[in-house]
Amino acid sequence: MTVSAVIYGVGAMGGEVASLLIERGVPVVGAIARSPQKVGRDLGDVIGLGRDTGVIVSDDADTVLQESGADIAILTTNSYLADHAPFIERCVRAGLNVITIAEEALHPWRTSPGEAARLDALAREHGVSIYGGGHEDAFWIGLGAQLAGAAHRVDSIRWESTWNPEAAGPELMSSLGIGDPASGESVSVVWRENDPRPPFGLPALDALAEHLGLPDAPRTVTTEQIAAAQPLRSSALGREIAVGEVVGVRDIIRRDPLTEDEPLLEFTVTGRLNPDQHSSGETWEIEGIPSMRMQTSFSKGHFQVTAQIANRLEDVVAARPGWVRHSRMPAIGYPSA
Amino acid sequence: MTVSAVIYGVGAMGGEVASLLIERGVPVVGAIARSPQKVGRDLGDVIGLGRDTGVIVSDDADTVLQESGADIAILTTNSYLADHAPFIERCVRAGLNVITIAEEALHPWRTSPGEAARLDALAREHGVSIYGGGHEDAFWIGLGAQLAGAAHRVDSIRWESTWNPEAAGPELMSSLGIGDPASGESVSVVWRENDPRPPFGLPALDALAEHLGLPDAPRTVTTEQIAAAQPLRSSALGREIAVGEVVGVRDIIRRDPLTEDEPLLEFTVTGRLNPDQHSSGETWEIEGIPSMRMQTSFSKGHFQVTAQIANRLEDVVAARPGWVRHSRMPAIGYPSA
Numbered sequence: 001m002t003v004s005a006v007i008y009g010v011g012a013m014g015g016e017v018a019s020l021l022i023e024r025g026v027p028v029v030g031a032i033a034r035s036p037q038k039v040g041r042d043l044g045d046v047i048g049l050g051r052d053t054g055v056i057v058s059d060d061a062d063t064v065l066q067e068s069g070a071d072i073a074i075l076t077t078n079s080y081l082a083d084h085a086p087f088i089e090r091c092v093r094a095g096l097n098v099i100t101i102a103e104e105a106l107h108p109w110r111t112s113p114g115e116a117a118r119l120d121a122l123a124r125e126h127g128v129s130i131y132g133g134g135h136e137d138a139f140w141i142g143l144g145a146q147l148a149g150a151a152h153r154v155d156s157i158r159w160e161s162t163w164n165p166e167a168a169g170p171e172l173m174s175s176l177g178i179g180d181p182a183s184g185e186s187v188s189v190v191w192r193e194n195d196p197r198p199p200f201g202l203p204a205l206d207a208l209a210e211h212l213g214l215p216d217a218p219r220t221v222t223t224e225q226i227a228a229a230q231p232l233r234s235s236a237l238g239r240e241i242a243v244g245e246v247v248g249v250r251d252i253i254r255r256d257p258l259t260e261d262e263p264l265l266e267f268t269v270t271g272r273l274n275p276d277q278h279s280s281g282e283t284w285e286i287e288g289i290p291s292m293r294m295q296t297s298f299s300k301g302h303f304q305v306t307a308q309i310a311n312r313l314e315d316v317v318a319a320r321p322g323w324v325r326h327s328r329m330p331a332i333g334y335p336s337a
Numbered sequence: 338m339t340v341s342a343v344i345y346g347v348g349a350m351g352g353e354v355a356s357l358l359i360e361r362g363v364p365v366v367g368a369i370a371r372s373p374q375k376v377g378r379d380l381g382d383v384i385g386l387g388r389d390t391g392v393i394v395s396d397d398a399d400t401v402l403q404e405s406g407a408d409i410a411i412l413t414t415n416s417y418l419a420d421h422a423p424f425i426e427r428c429v430r431a432g433l434n435v436i437t438i439a440e441e442a443l444h445p446w447r448t449s450p451g452e453a454a455r456l457d458a459l460a461r462e463h464g465v466s467i468y469g470g471g472h473e474d475a476f477w478i479g480l481g482a483q484l485a486g487a488a489h490r491v492d493s494i495r496w497e498s499t500w501n502p503e504a505a506g507p508e509l510m511s512s513l514g515i516g517d518p519a520s521g522e523s524v525s526v527v528w529r530e531n532d533p534r535p536p537f538g539l540p541a542l543d544a545l546a547e548h549l550g551l552p553d554a555p556r557t558v559t560t561e562q563i564a565a566a567q568p569l570r571s572s573a574l575g576r577e578i579a580v581g582e583v584v585g586v587r588d589i590i591r592r593d594p595l596t597e598d599e600p601l602l603e604f605t606v607t608g609r610l611n612p613d614q615h616s617s618g619e620t621w622e623i624e625g626i627p628s629m630r631m632q633t634s635f636s637k638g639h640f641q642v643t644a645q646i647a648n649r650l651e652d653v654v655a656a657r658p659g660w661v662r663h664s665r666m667p668a669i670g671y672p673s674a
Contacts, residue, residue, distance in 0.1 A: 152648075
């Protein structure tokens with residue numbers, strides 16, 4: 001099966017996905033962006049491909065979606081459903097399948113249940129699929145779900161994803177409070193439905209719970225600052241972070257068992273400056289029969305994000321119409337030669 | 338779906354699978370063994386369950402298979418197709434699906450192509466499935482195939498499984514030459530079809546090659562002894578292994594690329610005495626875009642083998658008739674509550 005794609009959002013991620021697809025010979029038949037610096041230019045020029053593609057970046061999304069004849073739209077615009085539900089809707093109404101890197105789209109059923117149900121119904125009506133993919137597909141959910149499949153009994157699954165905010169630039173770093181004086185506070189809340197900005201780890205934990213067949217249960221989100229224990233140079237901030245200032249933040253998402261047969265799930269997402277360490281990664285710890293550990297890491301860059309979008313296109317197009325749950329997808333795989 | 342099972346082979350592995358299934362409430366409706374010490378006794382007694390099950394261990398395989406009404410037979414008798422093809426055939430002819438822990442059964446298409454094709458056709462004729470599972474399902478194939486799914490380009494996959502022969506007892510240890518004077522030899526052969534005793538890593542490498550859509554290619558098997566660099570006490574042998582004596586053996590299975598677009602695959606299976614290290618495990622190294630690493634380990638025992646049999650029963654029963662390839666199965670998962 002050869003699928004053709006529209007790139008919806010030509011930023012760092014959308015541009016890289018486009019490059020990977022073009023390198024593989026997958027037809028990229030449209031590109032949508034808002035920035036006046038990009039609109040009207042050839043996609044190859046905008047993404048630094050070194051040659052023209054014949055696709056002109058456009059800000060007229062409806063026209064591109066309706067006239068491109070593409071099978072799937074690749075959305076790389078936002079993280080939360082509250083922000084990009086209208087973009088998904090536009091693709092679906094134009095008859096395109098959708099894959100998005102939005103973290104919440106991994107499993108929006110509990111954080112934005114109304115919007116998820118509405119878009120799910122709309123996708124069924126139009127005979128297309130919606131799927132949230134990217135880094136989380138294998139590294140936050142799939143590999144752990146498979147590891148749990150080697151256990152007779154699972155008592156707890158604790159996993160942690162560590163990333164380096166230095167690479168994300170000063171804007172995101174200051175929004176995280178990095179460089180501010182640490183307050184020493186640790187804030188725990190039980191997450192409420194429809195709060196519009198769920199922490200990125202929450203939909204992933206919900207998706208893993210569904211893999212395990214667990215019913216809906218309350219999840220507690222604890223947010224902590226990590227204070228520098230020794231001075232640390234930040235190249236993105238262009239200064240040294242002093243002892244007692246914030247060098248990282250940590251979200252701990254926890255689902256306590258409802259019965260003694262259920263496992264505890266606890267997912268920690270830690271963004272922490274560590275200029276010496278260029279690779280990020282995940283650790284998994286399963287307590288049970290047997291107990292198991294898994295550690296994953298990857299080289300610098302975002303290729304593990306963009307490749308997991310590129311490698312999912314056929315699965316999304318082939319899936320049953322509707323918003324596709326991670327547990328209903330095959331494990332992501334390297335495309336066959 | 339509730340499946341019912343016959344245990345075919347009531348040794349250490351078969352007994353543990355039976356215990357796990359009984360603990361979960363999965364009906365075990367028959368048990369087949371040859372040993373006069375087991376035949377005629379209640380299965381619960383033989384496997385140390387502490388209570389009777391009502392199932393009497395029998396050496397009359399055909400009668401058990403034909404009269405049990407089971408959905409699936411769990412074969413834990415042998416490693417090679419050459420030895421247990423008749424057992425598989427007997428189950429298939431009685432109308433039972435089959436899952437076996439035989440290492441070769443993971444992917445017998447290249448090591449025993451004739452027998453694999455014959456049994457595949459027989460299973461289709463009888464409307465049942467045959468599947469090779471166990472430790473290798475996630476740890477030698479599935480997790481690595483999923484990890485590769487996070488890559489845009491894979492140049493090489495090198496993975497290694499390390500196990501401790503100490504736990505397997507003195508008989509297996511001496512068959513491996515452990516404790517003998519090391520010869521220092523390293524023997525490389527290109528594996529030939531129908532050689533009856535393929536190294537355990539070979540079918541796993543073949544299965545991963547199929548996940549990646551690679552065509553058949555020659556595989557080289559290199560066998561090396563590992564000599565003790567310092568004295569090492571073996572409790573199973575009841576003596577100290579001296580410097581220069583064999584403490585381990587290593588099989589390196591390698592598939593070189595046929596074209597520059599194909600990755601190199603190299604799987605090393607290392608059995609090495611290490612009395613201080615009770616957990617075994619796997620390491621994966623993928624070179625490509627991005628490069629990635631993964632490490633897995635599990636606690637002492639064989640539960641990661643037996644649990645992966647127990648967790649696959651429904652998948653095997655639900656699969657299309659025939660000998661089911663790993664790449665056609667969903668990633669193994671923890672059974673839903």
